[in-house]
Amino acid sequence: MLNRFAPLVPLALVSLLFGCAAQMPASQQQSQNPQFKDSVTAQTAAKRADYSASVLDDEIATEDELAQFADNKPYRLPVLADSILERGKSLIGTRYRFGGTSTTSGFDCSGFIGYLFREEAGMSLPRSSREMINIDAPLVKRNDLKPGDLLFFSTAGRGRVSHAGIYLGDDQFIHSSSRRSGGVRVDSLDDAYWARTFIEAKRALAMAPSKVPETTTAMTSTTLKRQHR
Structure with a gap:
């Protein structure tokens, strides 16, 4: 009986293998x-x-x-950035005042930025952070920030800019924060609050005029002398 079906076994195996190949994905x-x-x-x-x-x-x-x-601009961005940031750090502790634009009255966030850029780089920036974010300056990626870049935040929600600061380097930035937090101060972009509310950054110093104010030159010379002591 087994001998009768023996020739059929190889045929059955071939059919089975062909069927598996046909059903293979x-x-x-x-x-x-x-x-x-x-x-x-x-x-x-x-x-x-x-x-x-x-x-x-x-x-x-x-x-x-x-x-x-x-x-065609003879200045170097780092020089202007150093001058702006040195002046800004000298104003740490200056009180916050909504609408403030001077050392005597105090500063709000955009008033502080506008004051520094006007005094140290001869630039006239828009008065509010909502206008400032629209300036025709290069956008900068979060990991490509350089000292002097403007930072914009949505602290009031809904994705709209409501606060601004200036990048210092090493993930630090300077800004006129609020009345409650003590006005002009330095904070970290790595803090959860600022990391969450950060929108974008712009290199406003790329728009600086060719001729910088004399105060900038004087401040830069003083800074360099201090660094070489």
Whole structure:
């Protein structure tokens, strides 16, 4: 009896194996095909190349934009930033006053920024943070911040700018915070509150005029002398 069915066993095995191959998912069948693997590898490499190229284009566009703002200007941004920030730090503790724009009256956030940029860089910035965020200056990524960059926050919610400060470096920024917190002070962007409310940053110093105020030159010279003592 067994001898009668013996020739049928190989045929049954061949049929079973053919059936499994037919029911195998298309993706699995394709993955076992060397030509398909080579095609997928080539497509993946092409997509990665396209993505890298698009990222590079974005970076080049940003560099070109920054260069455009800096063309034909004999000053160096770090010098202006040092002057602004040194003056700002000398005003730490100055009281907060809504609408304030001077050392005698006190400052609100935009009044403090406007005062420093006017006195140290000869720049006239918009009066409110809502107008200031719209200035025609290069946007700066969070991880590309440089001293002197303007920082904007949405402290009142709904994604609208309601506060601004100036980046110091090392994730620190200076601002006229509020009456309750003591006016002009230094805070960290790493603090949960400021990290959560941060909107964007702009390099306003790229718009500075070619001729800087004499007070800036004097302040910078004084700063450099202190650094070399």
